[in-house]
Amino acid sequence: MADSLTDIDAILNANLDFYRAFNERSVKAMEALWATGAPVLCVHPGWNALAGREPVIQSWRAILANPEAPRVMVHDDRAFLYGDLAIVQCEEELESGHLVATNIFIREDGGWKMIHHQASPLMVRAAEERRRTRPTRH
């Protein structure tokens, strides 16, 4: 990480690395970006909560092995810093709809490692899109 990067830049980069690993189906990159020295947690859309590095990494292995795993575009990413932890909120755009994601990072070994991911369906946006794309009938 270049010294000139601020924490916020570094955190947003770590967040993009997560989506890059996802889109490239890279288990290796995904494993590398989760923290090893702090408890990790993950809530996939619709799933129950997973706690612990092993179940979380295992869930990503299963998801990334699925050839039908969707591609994700991320936007509206914002980082909030709390000392050695940072919360990123962003929107995930999938073919099937939009999700609101919270990704949490911890300062570890001079970088930012993921400790939490949760994505939930964005119903408001889905309703807006349906309205916007619905053919007008009079």
Added chain:
Amino acid sequence: MADSLTDIDAILNANLDFYRAFNERSVKAMEALWATGAPVLCVHPGWNALAGREPVIQSWRAILANPEAPRVMVHDDRAFLYGDLAIVQCEEELESGHLVATNIFIREDGGWKMIHHQASPLMVRAAEERRRTRPTRH
């Protein structure tokens, strides 16, 4: 807070206070339990992300003013400590189904104040319940 309470006890108590404020429709209690010195974030089920104390508190005012706001039972609550921040994961049981919630607290003025809440629908559990309660037909 009694000195004998460990951090984890205090954090789980703060988490229960949040659900108590919700079930009692207490805007005053809800306002008091969110942090004042750190950025606060909230993702209500289906909503887009809210950032900042004013929009978050305003959203709770609207929700608590709604006479149809559901009662929530909380279970499987677990706290994970990261220095002055703590993540609680728990399940919320509503009449309409189950949600997985992540609540994050920060050490502020000797107590634990909320900085983040996100609840997402638990589809797996919902599917299990439907299976369990579905009449058997042969």
